[in-house]
Amino acid sequence: xVVTHNLQSSNSSRVLGNTTSLIEKSTEKLSSGYQINRAxxxxxxxxxxxxxxxxxxxxxxxxxxxxxxxxxxxxADGAMSEIHDMxxxxxxxSIHAANGxxxxxxxxxxxxxxxxxxxxxxxxxxxxxxxxxxxLKGLPVNIQGDMITPAYTKTIxxxxxxxxxxxxxxxxASLTNxxxxxxxxxxxxVTYKLEGSDxxxxxxxxxxxxxxxxxxxxxxxxxxxxxxxxxxxxxxCSCQNRYSIKFDATSDANISTQSGKHRIYTIGIKGATSxxxxxxxxxxxxxxxxxxxxxPDNHYTKYAIxxxxxxxxxxxxxxxxxxxxxxxxxxxxxxxxxxxxFSVSTGTGWENVNSYxxxxxxxxxLFGLGYTETVPVDATYGTKPSSRSADINIHSxxxxxxxxxxxxxxxxxxxxxxxxxxIDFMVPNGPEDxxxxxxxxxxxxxxxxxxxxxxQNRLEHTIKNLDNVTENSQSAxxxxxxxxxxxxxxxxxxxxxxxxxxxAMLAQANHSTEGVMNLRQ
Numbered sequence: 001x002v003v004t005h006n007l008q009s010s011n012s013s014r015v016l017g018n019t020t021s022l023i024e025k026s027t028e029k030l031s032s033g034y035q036i037n038r039a040x041x042x043x044x045x046x047x048x049x050x051x052x053x054x055x056x057x058x059x060x061x062x063x064x065x066x067x068x069x070x071x072x073x074x075x076a077d078g079a080m081s082e083i084h085d086m087x088x089x090x091x092x093x094s095i096h097a098a099n100g101x102x103x104x105x106x107x108x109x110x111x112x113x114x115x116x117x118x119x120x121x122x123x124x125x126x127x128x129x130x131x132x133x134x135x136l137k138g139l140p141v142n143i144q145g146d147m148i149t150p151a152y153t154k155t156i157x158x159x160x161x162x163x164x165x166x167x168x169x170x171x172x173a174s175l176t177n178x179x180x181x182x183x184x185x186x187x188x189x190v191t192y193k194l195e196g197s198d199x200x201x202x203x204x205x206x207x208x209x210x211x212x213x214x215x216x217x218x219x220x221x222x223x224x225x226x227x228x229x230x231x232x233x234x235x236x237c238s239c240q241n242r243y244s245i246k247f248d249a250t251s252d253a254n255i256s257t258q259s260g261k262h263r264i265y266t267i268g269i270k271g272a273t274s275x276x277x278x279x280x281x282x283x284x285x286x287x288x289x290x291x292x293x294x295x296p297d298n299h300y301t302k303y304a305i306x307x308x309x310x311x312x313x314x315x316x317x318x319x320x321x322x323x324x325x326x327x328x329x330x331x332x333x334x335x336x337x338x339x340x341x342f343s344v345s346t347g348t349g350w351e352n353v354n355s356y357x358x359x360x361x362x363x364x365x366l367f368g369l370g371y372t373e374t375v376p377v378d379a380t381y382g383t384k385p386s387s388r389s390a391d392i393n394i395h396s397x398x399x400x401x402x403x404x405x406x407x408x409x410x411x412x413x414x415x416x417x418x419x420x421x422x423i424d425f426m427v428p429n430g431p432e433d434x435x436x437x438x439x440x441x442x443x444x445x446x447x448x449x450x451x452x453x454x455x456q457n458r459l460e461h462t463i464k465n466l467d468n469v470t471e472n473s474q475s476a477x478x479x480x481x482x483x484x485x486x487x488x489x490x491x492x493x494x495x496x497x498x499x500x501x502x503x504a505m506l507a508q509a510n511h512s513t514e515g516v517m518n519l520r521q
Contacts, residue, residue, distance in 0.1 A: 009509035016502035019495050026492040029483045036481050045480045052477040056470055058398025063466040066459045069394035076135040077452045079128040086117045091438045098431035111425045118415045125413050138412025396462050408455050411448035418444055
């Protein structure tokens with residue numbers, strides 16, 4: 001028996017201390033409701049729980065954002081509903097004003113009401129806000145990203161001479177207005193005067209422009225020689241004399257002539273290395289000539305010699321969108337450049353532009369004399385969007401990437417945007433014009449309202465999905481973080497009993513050495 005160290009008491013004290021610590025933790029868990037109150041409680045569980053909390057709270061806020069987005073589109077739809085009603089009334093007035101039984105005074109009355117309708121349409125547009133954001137004014141669209149190569153529109157341009165860049169090339173091209181090449185079937189009126197072997201004939205013939213194209217695309221130093229013996233042939237539709245142009249790869253000669261009813265212009269293409277060189281030879285070869293056919297100036301000069309020209313720039317795109325000017329190289333250029341996928345100037349839509357180094361097939365031609373050449377563009381213009389911001393974006397997720405955004409393009413429903421500002425019943429055919437234009441305006445507004453409805457439906461689906469994800473994520477996070485009250489109460493009850501027993505055993509152990517004093521007796 002020893003008295004210096006009471007091992008029995010020490011053991012009871014240690015176990016009692018452990019039990020007391022467990023009771024403290026159980027009490028903390030039961031009082032807070034969390035089984036993780038500090039990182040030491042569950043280090044890995046804490047990290048997972050905090051990550052899930054971030055997602056859950058972000059999803060909850062995304063759901064609120066989506067609900068606000070629904071409120072915004074509902075405001076826009078409600079305002080456009082009123083504008084729809086006003087446009088329907090304007091259509092009634094237009095049909096009424098088109099009736100021949102009305103006097104000018106009657107039409108003026110209709111015009112007065114229409115003017116009030118137009119003013120109120122713009123008034124509704126100006127007064128409709130959500131959180132001080134105008135919802136019917138169609139705010140600008142911003143696009144950010146990498147530079148891309150431009151695409152080209154179809155344009156017809158007429159002029160006195162072929163553009164200089166077709167021969168030598170220039171640094172910059174100016175913007176050229178014209179008509180869509182796909183819209184017009186161009187013909188060339190040719191005044192001719194030919195003197196053949198039998199008699200002199202004169203008159204006017206019409207030569208379809210589309211009948212005289214030959215394809216020079218892909219010409220290089222290796223392929224120019226393949227033009228040898230090939231050429232362009234055209235005959236007058238009211239005479240027997242005819243002429244043709246052929247290419248001679250072995251000759252530098254500009255012109256050769258042949259007496260009689262047939263004139264041959266030979267174009268020397270020796271040393272030519274590109275389609276532009278071929279065209280230069282054609283131009284040079286038709287400026288100076290001598291022959292035995294008299295004076296055919298009026299015929300062939302109008303056709304090609306003096307360069308009176310109709311130039312067609314024709315490519316793969318029929319769009320007409322944002323326009324910029326392009327720099328060129330020595331083989332050609334373009335005079336109008338457009339972005340294929342989206343419009344910066346009108347803000348009508350988005351799309352990533354995935355194509356770099358776009359090449360355009362451009363067609364250049366004289367009256368009945370032309371070729372097609374692929375023109376590379378030296379510079380790059382425009383943007384390949386890496387990010388985009390529309391009028392309103394609804395952030396509906398917990399992350400920062402673009403997939404968590406829903407873009408809402410706000411409508412512009414002004415009278416100018418719907419092209420009804422200048423409607424006038426008092427001018428000839430004014431009511432009929434109004435019927436057509438108001439019909440387009442109604443369709444335009446219907447499209448905008450339909451888009452708002454689609455936005456609302458999408459946002460409602462988004463909210464349902466977000467709520468589902470939030471609910472199940474919260475359930476998983478709860479299993480990690482929350483206290484199982486029943487389990488913890490059982491543990492607390494057990495530890496309370498152990499604590500009481502430990503206290504009793506510690507007291508008993510402390511009294512166990514008192515018997516040593518009895519040994520003195």
